[in-house]
Every structure is written in structure tokens, then in C-alpha cells.
Ligand SMILES: Cc1ncc(C[n+]2csc(CCOP(=O)(O)OP(=O)(O)O)c2C)c(N)n1
């Protein structure tokens with residue numbers, strides 16, 4: 386800052402944001418002094434496979450909803466790199482707290498996609514055992530999972546576990562009190578947590594400008610921990626930055642806020658019509674930054690994969706789509722009493738009484 390630069394209340398708050406990028410939209414590898422990463426050809430091909438397969442599951446889910454087979458679906462289209470990059474940075478011992486859109490992270494945690502569909506089909510109130518996958522249940526109440534995650538992180542900190550917690554949330558969630566409170570708790574207790582914000586530019590119809598006047602990652606400094614913006618459509622960068630932040634958390638260096646700068650290519654959910662509030666040219670501009678195309682270009686240019694490889698992945702994606710569809714349609718309706726299951730970890734006398742009453746009531750109807 387020069388001697389003449391405005392100070393105090395007149396000082397600028399809008400210094401240009403920095404963005405960690407390791408792979409350009411054209412598929413060129415770029416160096417970064419702090420976040421470089423060495424990936425073998427096999428690892429890159431595997432990331433590409435993940436990206437393609439989760440996009441295929443997502444596409445199938447949207448189609449299923451359109452055919453009346455799901456009540457609703459929140460598409461991850463455009464956010465595959467943010468989710469696969471961060472998801473593949475996790476170790477088995479790390480714990481994940483997702484929103485309702487983290488289908489790519491669920492994939493990395495070996496949650497069967499059909500279990501996600503069961504939730505959106507209304508045949509399950511959860512769908513999977515969070516302890517089995519270290520992947521918590523989807524959370525719809527915006528931002529509330531950040532508090533659950535910090536509590537969990539403080540718990541494993543006290544257990545002395547060599548693990549970290551990661552919590553996902555959106556740009557809109559950063560305006561919630563819960564998220565800001567969780568930042569404070571994580572900061573002052575030095576909790577082993579990574580706050581992974583997918584800034585997809587929209588909170589339903591509310592644009593980013595209505596959430597913040599400064600880049601979201603800069604919020605972290607006010608709470609006393611580092612924040613960083615990463616190209617959320619660059620799977621290499623998302624992997625490298627998240628891996629480092631998780632490692633820092635495990636080593637007792639406390640929280641990090643990662644802002645993955647990306648774009649929600651689809652509707653907020655299948656109940657939304659984004660043409661009512663955003664312009665087509667914004668979508669067109671983001672299409673050029675597609676997370677899958679750049680990895681494909683990189684693999685091609687560097688002769689790390691041939692046509693046969695890409696065809697094989699496409700065939701695998703089609704088979705997965707088919708399999709997910711048929712198993713989704715075959716999902717059984719739950720017995721009515723299942724609504725009382727898993728409310729508490731163990732039995733509860735009041736719930737037992739309510740279940741009994743409800744089943745007696747249902748039994749009173751003629752079949
Ligand atoms: C506490 C709360 N308020 C409002 C809503 C309704 N709602 C559902 S999604 C959403 C927008 C969330 O936007 P963002 O955090 O950017 O996540 P994105 O959906 O873009 O991934 C809102 C307001 C809610 N589910 N919970």
C-alpha cells in the first residue's frame with residue numbers, strides 16, 4: 386500500500402481475489418507455488434471416471450424425477466470437480482457432513498447411489514448408516530450441519546483421533562447464523578475441520594451479490610483462520626487444496642475455509658425454473674469451464690488415454706445409469722411403522738407407545 390492509499394474507513398475492501406488453479410479450462414496444467422500436486426496417469430484416469438459416473442447418476446436422477454419416480458432431485462451438474470476433488474482427498478477415518486447436493490462426495494464414500502434416490506423417492510427417511518460410511522445424512526436445513534460438524538470435530542479432537550471433519554455448504558448458507566457461529570466455535574477451539582463452501586453463484590434465485598460484498602473465502606480471516614479460493618471446476622486444484630487443509634486439521638492447525646468457485650449448471654432442484662431469474666449467457670460462459678471436458682482434454686493432449694478408454698467409461702456410465710434406474714424402480718415401500726425407527730439411537734418408551742397406537746389405528750381399516 387502506498388503512502389497515499391486510503392486508510393481506515395476509506396480503505397478498499399475489494400482487493401482482487403486469488404484463485405488456485407492447476408488445470409485450465411483448456412486442459413493445460415499450470416504450476417502453483419503452494420498447492421502443486423503429482424498425479425499418476427492412472428490417478429487422473431480414475432478422477433475422470435468418477436466425474437463421468439457421478440454426472441451420469443445425476444442425469445438419470447433428473448430423468449427419474451421428470452417421469453414421476455422421484456419427488457424431487459437436487460442436481461450436482463457443474464459441481465462434479467468440487468465434489469470429487471474434495472471427496473478423493475478424504476481418508477476413511479475422516480467424517481463428512483453434507484448438504485442435499487453432495488452426490489459426488491457420497492460416491493467417494495461408497496454410498497450406493499440408489500440409497501440417495503430412496504431418500505428423494507420418499508421410501509426412506511435417511512438412506513444409509515452414517516457411521517458405516519463416515520458420511521452423515523443429507524441435511525436440508527441450510528447451514529445447520531456446520532454446527533453438527535464442529536461438535537463432531539471437537540469430539541474427535543478430545544478423543545485424540547488422527548482424523549479430520551469436512552462440512553459442505555453453499556454460498557447462500559454463509560448468511561446463516563449457524564454457519565457464522567460454527568466458524569467461531571471451530572476457531573476458538575481450534576477444531577480439526579475443513580469448511581468446504583461450494584460457491585455455485587446462486588442460492589435458489591438469490592445471486593451471490595446478495596450474500597456478500599467481499600469474496601466468501603475472505604470471511605475466514607475475520608474469524609481467525611485461513612480461507613482460500615479454489616477453482617471449483619478444477620478437480621486437481623480441489624484435490625490438492627482440500628488434501629492440504631485436511632492434513633493441517635489433523636495436525637492440530639485448526640480450521641480452514643475453502644471456497645470452491647463453481648456454478649450450478651442446472652436448476653436449484655427439479656422444482657425450480659432458473660430461466661425465470663438468470664440469463665442464458667451466464668450459463669454459456671460457464672459451459673466453457675466444464676469440469677469434465679478439461680480433464681478429458683488434458684488426458685488426450687498428454688496421450689494418457691485413448692479413444693478406447695473414453696468409450697469404455699461412457700459404456701460403464703450407461704450401464705450404471707441403467708442399473709441405478711432399475712434398482713430405484715424396485716425399491717420397496719417401507720412399512721408404515723418405519724417412521725418411528727432411528728429417531729433415537731436406542732429404544733424410547735414414548736416412541737414405542739406412539740408406534741403401537743399408530744399401528745393399531747392402521748389395523749382398524751379394512752383391507
Ligand atoms: C434454514 C433454511 N432456510 C431456508 C431454506 C430453503 N432453502 C433451501 S435451499 C436454499 C438455498 C441454499 O443456497 P446455497 O446455500 O447457496 O446452496 P445451493 O442450493 O446453491 O447448493 C434455501 C433458502 C432451508 N432449507 N433452510
Ligand SMILES: [Mg+2]
Nearest residue numbers: 555556587588
Ligand atoms: Mg449456492
